Amino acid sequence: MHFRRIRLAGFKSFVDPVELRIDDGLTGVVGPNGCGKSNLLEAIRWVMGESSAKSMRGGGMEDVIFAGTDRRPARDAAHVTLHLDNSSRRAPAQFNDSDDLEVVRHIERGLGSAYRVNGRDVRQKDVQLLFADAATGAHSPALVSQGRIGAIIAAKPQDRRLLLEEAAGISGLHVRRKDAEQRLRAAETNLTRLDDVLQGLS
């Protein structure tokens, strides 16, 4: 699945709505210090379901909302919209009914953040799995931020394995395995309870 366009509004330093086209192949973001290169990368990770405020260089998730400057007041909300090309139909079944996917995440002060895919409200987990299956999750090695190469070289083998799993698109399987194990445990508890009830009846 290719990223086609990204639209930001009220996100960190991108206070006014801005839309950027993302072409095939390698995309580099260049510009002077402080112009918002890292903020842009963070916007992509955020819309893909990043849940750690720390990895967004903030104390809390609301820190992604434009905080104001000497000349402009702070905003109360931030929106990021990512358009994906799903013509290869690799999206999970629930999203696989169109060639284009529009993933939106928005956050409002005091109200938290929510997600929509093609206009439908979805859970954070659904969005995370959508990208994990496409090998482009929020921690994907396809997003190379400053210092990332050095960090990968110095990473412990376990951390490098996580990177490889993300690149192979199998990290979503771990989430599903955890879900399945939880359901299995719940079923086992129910069976034990059923045994108790049956013994009480006999």
Ligand code: ATP
């Ligand atoms: P460098 O090359 O120095 O790493 P960069 O191009 O990656 O810089 P960013 O780190 O993306 O730049 O952007 C930093 C700018 O974003 C700073 O001017 C900072 O004040 C601004 N900024 C970050 N968060 C917010 C926010 N919530 N509201 C308003 N501005 C913000």
